[in-house]
Amino acid sequence: MLLRMSTLLLRTLREEPADAEVPSHRLLMRAGFIRRAAPGGHTWLPLGKLVLDRVTAVVRDEMAAAGGQEVSFPALLPREPFDLSGRWTEYGDDIFTLRDRRGADHLLAPTHEEMFTLLVQDMTGSYRDFPLLLFQIQTKFRDEARPRGGLLRGREFLMKDAYSFDLDDDGLIATYARMRAAYQRVFQRLGLAHTIVSAVSGAMGGSASEEFLATAEVGEDTFVGCPGCGYAANTEAVVTPVPPAPPVPAPALAVHDTPDTPTIAALVELANRRRLEGRDDWTAADTLKNVVVTVHRPGHEDEVVAIGVPGDREVDLTRVAAALAPATVTLFDDFDSRPDLVKGYIGPQGLGIRYLADPRVAPGTAWLTGANRAGRHATGVVAGRDFTPDATIEAADVRAGDPCPACTGGTLTIRRGIEIGHIFQLGRRYTDIFGVEVLGADGRPVRPTMGCYGIGLSRAVAAIAEQHHDERGLIWPAAIAPADVHIVAAGRDGQVEAALSLGATMARAGVRVLVDDRPNVSAGVKFTDAELIGIPRSVVVGRRLPEGYAELRDRHSGERREVPLVDIAGVITGTLG
Amino acid sequence: MLLRMSTLLLRTLREEPADAEVPSHRLLMRAGFIRRAAPGGHTWLPLGKLVLDRVTAVVRDEMAAAGGQEVSFPALLPREPFDLSGRWTEYGDDIFTLRDRRGADHLLAPTHEEMFTLLVQDMTGSYRDFPLLLFQIQTKFRDEARPRGGLLRGREFLMKDAYSFDLDDDGLIATYARMRAAYQRVFQRLGLAHTIVSAVSGAMGGSASEEFLATAEVGEDTFVGCPGCGYAANTEAVVTPVPPAPPVPAPALAVHDTPDTPTIAALVELANRRRLEGRDDWTAADTLKNVVVTVHRPGHEDEVVAIGVPGDREVDLTRVAAALAPATVTLFDDFDSRPDLVKGYIGPQGLGIRYLADPRVAPGTAWLTGANRAGRHATGVVAGRDFTPDATIEAADVRAGDPCPACTGGTLTIRRGIEIGHIFQLGRRYTDIFGVEVLGADGRPVRPTMGCYGIGLSRAVAAIAEQHHDERGLIWPAAIAPADVHIVAAGRDGQVEAALSLGATMARAGVRVLVDDRPNVSAGVKFTDAELIGIPRSVVVGRRLPEGYAELRDRHSGERREVPLVDIAGVITGTLG
Helix, strand or coil, rough: CCCEECCCCCCCCCCCHHHHHHHHHHHHHHHHCCCEEEECCEEECHHHHHHHHHHHHHHHHHHHHHCEEEECCCCCEHHHHHHCCCCHHHHHCCCEECCCCCCCEEEEEECCHHHHHHHHHEEECCCHHHCCCEEEEEEEECCCCCCCCCEEEEEEEEEEEEEECCCCHHHHHHHHHHHHHHHHHHHHCCCCCCEECCCHHHHHCCCCCEEEECCCCCCCCCEECCCCCCCCEHHCCCCCCCCCCCCCCCCCCEECCCCCCHHHHHHHHHHHHHHHHHCCCCCCCEEEEEEEEEEECCCCCCEEEEEECCCCEEECHHHHHHCCCCCCCEEEEHHHHCCCCCCCCCCCCCCCEEEECCCCCCCCCCCEECCCCCCEEEEEECCCCCCCCCCCCCCCCCCCCCCCCCCCCCCCEEEEEEEEEEEEEECCCHHCCCCEEECCCCCCCCEEEEEEEEEEEEHHHHHHHHCCCEEEEEECHHHHHCCCCEEEEEECCCCHHHHHHHHHHHCCCCCCEEEEECCCCHHHHHHHHHHHHCCCEEECCCCHHHHHEEEEECCCCCCCEEEHHHHHHHHHHHCCC | EEECCCCCCCCCCCCCCCCCCCHHHHHHHHCCCEEEECEEEECCCCHHHHHHHHHHHHHHHHHHHHHCCCCCCEEEEEEEHHHHHHHHHHHHHHCCCEEECCCCEEEEEECCHHHHHHHHHHHHHHHHHHCCEEEEEEECCCCCCCCCCCEEECCCEEEEEEEEEEEHHHHHHHHHHHHHHHHHHHHHHHCCEEEEECCCCHCCCCEEEEEEEECCCCCCCCEEECCCCCCEEEHHCCCCCCCCCCCCCCCCCCCCCCCCCCCHHHHHHHHHHHHHHHCCCCCCCEEEEEEEEEEECCCCCCCCEEEEEEEECCCCCHHHHHHHHEEEEEEEECCCHHCCCCCCCCCCCCCCEEECCCCCCCCCCEEEEECCCCCCEEEEEEECCCECCEEEEECCCCCCCCCCCCCCCCCCCCEEEEEEEEEEEECCCCHHHHHCCEEEECCCCCEEEEEEEEEEEEHHHHHHHHHHHHHCCCCHHHCCCCCCCCECCCCCCHHHHHHHHHHHHHHHHHCCCCEEECCCHHHHHHHHHHHCCCCCEEECCCHHHHHHHEEEEEECCCEEEEEEEHHHHHHHHHHHC
């Protein structure tokens, strides 16, 4: 491959693009890898397409090595199978749907569990046909409420989705482990530092599930780790240890006049000033904060519920939504319409709506909380005595320093990451729905069990850019750089010709070469562009050309050295080979 | 590559699939290359995906060789650019449209003229940035009224679309010629016998346009050829020579009682029997047939118009629609609502609706035609004297033996083909719409001129299957076969092991190998499957294994010969190399 910048569709930008929020988006735009084309949709320009293709090739290679067979399904599918699985409703506004000219409902499928299940049902009959591991690489569409971060969260993106079918749970566990290892190899080859975290599975259903998060400050996913035991989990998946029951029974419930205390801080201040229950050591942790939310369950009417967490915590709506998936959750704010909900003075006792409590609101715990009348709070409100939550859910935010749920004495750290992969043990959710059965070795019918495995390919490109850049531009890992070497012709007599000749020699040796042969562009601009584009090695054909020397530069280390022109190809192919 | 049929997702079918109408669809389904997944949508199974990938690689290779740069646009796009170009309305029901969660209109773009134009406007500024040739390989969606023929006409398909930008007409003509040559190389490499025909450009707009038609009986496109001069054209593009004006003026218009003559045959019979105008040599060619149609113009109200052709011809609605594109046309049949249109007795004289005439209805020609009253016809109805068509359009069917429009004395033959490629000289339609201007070499603004160039990749697979099969199955050209060699282990002691060992040796030498190592499958079934799957060469490891021999079979010629096992790899790689 020999690309010439004089003809390449490329326009680097010196200025920050106005609508780019994160480094990967800014740099991929500035270096001419992508261009915005639609809300949440980007065009891959030639350099970007080369990187995307290399990322795709790595994934395809590892999927084949793991025994995967590549297929390709339509993206536009009729509604029926998704009605059967319930996902048509569950995904709600998050998917794009349309009606065809005959009035039939279709969707742009977010993933293909239903279709793979139906295909396997159609094409297998016996235990001899298993195990099966199938994958496809496909453009996916999702109607994101808030596309952001360029390629990080778009409405159209490239994804590899794979589905495994095993005859029994041991088979699924073995396949899952094989795919987990394949994913580790993929991300290692892509140069992506990542953490594998436990995850809840959301609308996909199923049991065991892990996410591969590329560590990045701009990541949308918050995850916790325990340096002591190695535990790692998505915050949605963190399980809060239930506190032991208190040794002493709490005093009886008592209602107090607490005017002007709609906030926890004001309430604590008053409680100490008034010495409620004779105490002056009240803290926010002694209070019970009750937050009213609206739960939107696809296909059902909205429901207003209250969520209780200790007053020193916030309700984490992402964790609540994960606990209630596929429902989504928003803060309730129409208190005028509900005089029974006294804002700032809500308590779980005698409340007329469903009440969901954090695990810390355990049976026997006593709380200072609202009395459901304006300007009134109650002390000694005991869980299990004065009120009983309708359910316990993970509702409070997770904080650095919280106890590790997996070991004794460990505490959690918190980091951010970009979800680049997700693997699930789906189990028999879909084979149950479609009644898939094959003949077992013993002559009895067997229902296969499934796994599913996704990698966001376009998102991976962004994640790599997040992890591999500096203030001057991108620094691609060699395995996925758009070219192996960037030859810069400084521009004077004969330098362009020499650069092109050198490039042609290397291209014949199988090296992927980008030559900056642009006329009327200064050497300084070319150097700046080379650093912005970020090909790992560059060769400057410049002022020492008459002596037979060129300069070899390493984008990562910044190292520069003069090398005889006749040796350059050997040095590059040697280091590449 | 070493594929083992024991684990491959493959189920060949002995019986004809019920819903497959054409050989390629039947055989691709039976041989396990594709599977139906949705109305007008198919899943590529592993063997089919391999073929599609090889076809794609050939196209990508030739596009790069022609100077094309690969990019990738979103498929889902906002309405606005397509409103500006008029294509949102023009395509009407043929495209899929949807509303996103914010209520904004989007479409799944059938092609990307608007977006490429906007990209080039965005990324260029000077004549130095030209010429540009850009392409993408993308899944396309069209809401086909009648999906048919499996991959031949689906609602979701893979396409390569390319767009060229030149500064002047000479540049466009040169680029067009280069792409035309590249297309010929592509189809030659794909083993597709094809004809290049002149075409009208339909809804795409623009001037010069040619189609590449793969000759096939099941093709939807009818095209004509002149063996004398080499002229070839889509029937929609055939230009009818205008007959010379008649030497003698026609008698005056006369109306006759012609009861019970709603058909041309009945009218001719009556005219001869009654000796109208004193003649008894009336033929259908002397009559003027007037067919009423409804013209559907996107964004406009439907219009009822009459179309006149000589009575010995039929109105070809495909040709009429091409002439009126982007309008579509259907036969009008609601005569009850229009008492002014007297079915069977319509004539152009004094007709209250627009009248479009075939070129044969030239000024001075005289006709026997309806008198617009029940049971009445008129003789001596002269074009230009008694009526004047509102327009002349190509309306009549084209027939074998018709005079060639390109030479003197030649006559046309008619064949059918599958449109596998289409190239257009678009001109400045889109650069005008978006006001694209760049700085010319002389300092003045220049408006670039465009070409666009499409290849249906999934359709090409079907076309190859149409041209390369026999009654036993597919016969892939070597360049795009799913494997280079198909090794069949007949099944007895050691044969499977020997076949796998031979396959591994060849795979290491870079040969793409499919091994039929299925246990519990008879040699006969394996041979039948091998012929159905159609890999050009197969090796049977069978009864002469103990003597060190295997049988080499050629799927195309049927030739079989015994070859020492130790020589097989050499023979195969030698012939491949």
